Ligand SMILES: Nc1ncnc2c1ncn2[C@@H]1O[C@H](COP(=O)(O)OP(=O)(O)OP(=O)(O)O)[C@@H](O)[C@H]1O
């Protein structure tokens with residue numbers, strides 16, 4: 548059973564949102580379980596209405612790391628701290644999240660910085676979209692939320708990259 552870990556040291560970098568999105572994508576491929584190890588239990592709150600197409604449960608296990616990083620210095624710095632602590636053979640990639648719209652170039656600038664640091668990074672990033680807040684309020688996955696189409700398109704473009712990452716033998720320690 549492939550395991551994917553969504554983690555990052557900094558708060559508010561879109562970890563819980565990404566966990567729900569990845570589970571929404573993968574639940575089309577087979578039975579999917581989200582293990583919510585977040586002390587604030589955001590994913591569990593989102594799932595409370597029972598409208599999500601997968602189960603959310605407590606506790607945690609780690610492999611195939613996805614580490615969301617919005618384009619800001621504090622998030623990049625916290626990512627660096629986490630990278631120092633991870634075993635060298637950790638299989639994982641950075642996901643650039645909550646990217647502001649053009650003409651702002653923050654998403655591209657962060658990608659350049661991540662490449663310069665040698666961090667594996669997903670080609671597809673996730674754009675900033677206020678539909679995510681509505682999705683949580685309504686307890687729905689993003690694709691079922693009003694105005695959620697753009698966010699869902701980003702996730703679908705990301706899906707082949709995630710499936711490829713999961714197909715690699717994982718060496719991440721738990
Ligand atoms: N692409 C996006 N566009 C706009 N808002 C977003 C996006 N992704 C997430 N958000 C919003 O950003 C906020 C933080 O997201 P989330 O709770 O997923 O972060 P987190 O890393 O799990 O935070 P914490 O460390 O507190 O657990 C939430 O209000 C969420 O709805």
Ligand SMILES: [Mg+2]
Pocket residue numbers: 562563564585587589590
């Ligand atoms: Mg969270």
